[in-house]
Amino acid sequence: MPPMEPTLNNPFRRSVVKGLLGTTSFWMASGNARWAEALAAEAAQPYRPVFFDAAEYQFLESACERLFPADHNGPGARALGVAEFLDRQMQTPYARGENWYMSGPFEQGPANLGYQLPFIPKDLYRKGIAGVEHYARQQYGKGFVALSAMQQDEILTALEGGSVQLGDIPGRVFFEQLRTNTLEGAFADPLYGGNRGLGGWVMLGFPGARADFMDWVNQEGASYPIGPVSISGETA
Amino acid sequence: MVKHVDAIIVGAGWAGSIMAKELTEAGLSVVMLERGPERTTPVEGAYPDSIDELRGAIRKRLFQNLSQSTVTIRNTMDQTALPYRQLAAFLPGEGVGGAGLHWSGVHFRVAPEDLRLRSAVIERYGEKFIPEGMNLQDYGVTYDELEPFFDKAEKVFGTSGEAYRVQGKIVGDGNVFSPDRSDNFPLPAMKDTFSASVFRDAAKNAGYHPYALPAANASRQYTNTYGCQMGPCNFCGYCSGYDCYLYSKASPNVNILPVLRQDPGFSLIADAHVLRVDLDSTKTKATGVTYLDTKTRKEISLSADLVILGAFQFNNVHLMLVSGIGKPYDPVSNTGTVGRNFVYQTITSSRVWLPPSTYTNQFVGAGGAGVAIDDFNSMNFDHGPLGFVGGSPVWVNQAGVKPIAAALGAGGGGTPRWGSAYKDSLVNTYKHSLGIDAHGSNMAYRDVYLDLDPTWKDAYGQPLLRMTFTWKDNDIRMNQYVVSKIEPIARAMGATKMNLVHLNAGQPFDTRTYQTTHLGGGAIMGDNPQTSAINRYLQSWDVSNVFVIGSNAFPQGMGYNPTGMVAALAYWAAHHIRATYLKSPGPMVKA
């Protein structure tokens, strides 16, 4: 059985641990102090990808950072843990296409009639990354990770523009999949491995799980004053 | 042995739950069958898990699972329709509560002239005004007939709003275009968010008539007609795509089912996918339904005197087609009715940026709250020189914008969709902008319809429903006209920048981006069995013990959101079933 999606009852991730440690009294009271310590120790280890191999993971670290770079606005994909988020997502029903209609025949049609490929997200990543690597070596004589930021951007631009085919996958399809999941990783609750330290939310001024704006319905355009909190109770 | 009940209801959304409540009140034994799982707010709505954007609106956990069944879509009759493989343009519900669990809560009545739009257009502009190929029709029911049922629904939903006229007397600052009401809203209007208040002031200064959107979000604590309780909405912004953790948004799960479940005459079976309505050999009488228990994979037949379809617009049409209820529509010979007049909702969202010192705090909001104008909706303006039928309300309905949704939508239209410049615009847009929608009508056309797909099948071996749908010139020009009215309002709001979005001439319907889940028609009501599938009581013309409840009944798509109208039609149909049909079953209108 593939691991389940992380939930509050199954906190196998670092930011959950950090968040829960912020509410130590709860853990002490329920006699879980030793478990909390064990989890904290595990959280200190770097994340080891499960679905992606080391080279694929490095590709994601580089490519996602180009899509969502660290800059004056705030952290980029690398610091936010987007690659970890992607690897964890690959272990969920989403990555297995379990909510997609995947019965054939698979006929191609006009773009506005939507996705018509026989591939689930896991396939798109496996084939897409291999395809980009191949394209990078063909065009630049080096793998994607070894290229300059400018060359990496050229490749991403070509994929987005639709001029590159990656084996059986149109480059644009892979680009959109990667962009979508990268942005999810930057802004989803840290429960899922991305948005580390709530860095994505701080950037946008999104207060996370506060979800109570009774007094803030109309403050005449003033900025909301309270920083974000995550589902597990982590604050920025 | 086949188990027998008085009435079977297919689908546990608003339509099904209202009908189930009414029929159990009438003393009938009722079984409600729902293809999706059991869902209750204490479980699905529990904070903080419920307000998780990735799990909720992004991974779409409360919506239909397309792996089991979907539709195929094409724009024109000469194309091959292709499966709708990933949820995007519209997000049908599944599970107890249906889409009523994860809707937003904008709760409208109807513009009275929309119920007799064909007559109204002809009276004002003559028959020639109606474009070739447009199937403009009247509903066969009037606002005055429906008014008591709008009132009844609002008191069940706990609707917040500001009335304009009650029993002929002007009572408040509500929508001046709205018709007379027998009573006020049960709850006062929701407060204007900052964004909505800016729009209200600007629209008023421009000479328009802003009003608070009627919202099935409770502005105060409320106990409804059935004794179900709602708590005050705190503008958390997690309506659309979520189960409200505060019991503030009306849903079948909170507003009807808690009492219905106590009724010994009622039972609800979840994970029960209805495959077909069973008919007798004459095809004029339903004997019950056959469903698949999706857990055990066993097929089960239930017999009943009355079958109510409340499976949502296009599922109702699908069930009629696979069961052989009524005559399928054929656009070539222009005969048959089931599948005819399939309609949707035009919607375009424009964006206005306020100065950098002003924060719109877009995460603050409620699904049904906002400020609208109706100056360009329905028949409220002169279409004569414009040459199109229909209209749009225009509104700021800040429902709570989440970061992933904002990030996915930012950029594009010639601006970067990734990289540092993208991040600049995302942050600026999230903090300082607001959205203004033109949410309009969509007319019916001879070559826009529903039928069964010749190729693709669902997980149960039945053909998928096929949608043939695109935007037509009349509706595109209507949308463009209304959007042009946004510009001066946006200027008056102090816009530093605006991005006015409208449909473009010839633009086909695109299945890849969310528009609305306001699909309509396909089994429409009317007074002529040649051009409608159900009569004015939503009773099948052909199989008189089948009633088909939902937005499938709309002959054309109106500017307003559909659910208020669906609920009123459900109460209207139920009233006449109780008052007339049950006493002497049979056709309630002579064909």
Ligand SMILES: Cc1cc2nc3c(=O)[nH]c(=O)nc-3n(C[C@H](O)[C@H](O)[C@H](O)COP(=O)(O)OP(=O)(O)OC[C@H]3O[C@@H](n4cnc5c(N)ncnc54)[C@H](O)[C@@H]3O)c2cc1C
């Ligand atoms: C995100 C979102 C926001 C919305 N916001 C608004 C709004 O603000 N205002 C508004 O007016 N409307 C809104 N809507 C639309 C509104 O949700 C629908 O109009 C309304 O819920 C329809 O109710 P219904 O009972 O007809 O159908 P549904 O709620 O769809 O219920 C039908 C049920 O039937 C079940 N079913 C289908 N086929 C079968 C079968 N073969 N066997 C057994 N069961 C079956 C389905 O699983 C479903 O649970 C929104 C919709 C969405 C998705």
Ligand code: SF4
């Ligand atoms: S905004 Fe209000 S109605 Fe909507 S989910 Fe939050 S509390 Fe409930």
